[in-house]
Amino acid sequence: MNKEFLHNKDGRAIRILAEFLEPEHRFRQFGIDDTIVFFGSARILPRRTALANLKKVKLDPKVKAKDLSKAQHNLEMSHYYEEAVELSRRLSEWNKTQKNQYAICSGGGPGIMEAANKGAYLAKAPSIGLNIHLPFEQHANPYISSHLNFEFHYFFVRKFWFVYTAKAIIMFPGGFGTLDEMMEVLTLVQTERITKKMVVVLYGEEFWSKVLNLDALVETGMISPQDLSLFKVVKTVDEAFAYITKALPRNGGKRKSQPHEPGAKVAGSKKKSAKA
Secondary structure, three states, rough: OHHHHHHHHHHHHHHHHHHHHHHHHHHHOOOOOOOEEEEEEOOOOOOHHHHHHHHHHHHHHOOOOHHHHHHHHHHHHHHHHHHHHHHHHHHHHHHOOOOOEEEEEEHHHHHHHHHHHHHHHHHOOOOOEEOOOOOOOOOOOOOOOHHHEEEEHHHHHHHHHHHHOEEEEEOOOOOOOOHHHHHHHHHHHHOOOOOOOEEEEEHHHHHHHHHHHHHHHOOOOOHHHHHHHHOEEEEEHHHHHHHHHHHHHHHOOOOOOOOOOOOOOOOOOOOOOOOO
16 A cells, blocks of 8 residues: 555556456456447537537627637537437447347547447446546546446556457547547457457548548558458448447357346355455
8 A cells, every 4th residue: 555656657567457457357247248339539519518509609799700610510510429329329228138238338538438328328228438537628427337437547558448348349530539549449450469350330421531531541552452341431320220230249249148237246256355
């Protein structure tokens, strides 16, 4: 319990190890083996919030053109939040009928991450939040199941836990963080460092066609034409839901039942008293 040692550079290896082992312990405790991961921007607002902000800006007699334009843009982008909620809710409802169970998992923050956890919450299903400590933007959203709410310090350990349990990853519109996560996942799949079947979906054809020109990577020989088949670009919730639910059962999840809620008896577990 020497905090001075644990929090200095000599204690870094212990901190990294704790961030690796504690989630593993908790996932095992609550029966989490397979997940559907949502990635996306923390800046995308719920439609109700974006609409209220726009109305507020319009009522300001001193409003600047750039502020009005930003508020209008935020409202236009808010449909992605609502669609992430709906997709997560439908996947969570579908999941209850399946032999193989897949828990919804997000980065735990606001925006698309919140939408993913909210969808599971509306379906009365547990969901995971793998949060990261940042000086701005990131805070735990209120829809994460309390027993599955994590906060990481190290990005690379957090990324490991995103990918290790994932059977499907859904990329909603996002910035540097989402692009970083997307490219790392695609690299691991392309190089076969991920050997399991991985369903990768890019949600929002209009957004991704504007942001990414992957055809140019093929034309210049930087990737192979078959690398474009590592992911599926979709336009709607219906398209995403149909594709994911068709692909997932072929992956072969391990669990036969729903993830455990707090207080539920975990098979094979024995209660141990804590000792210093």
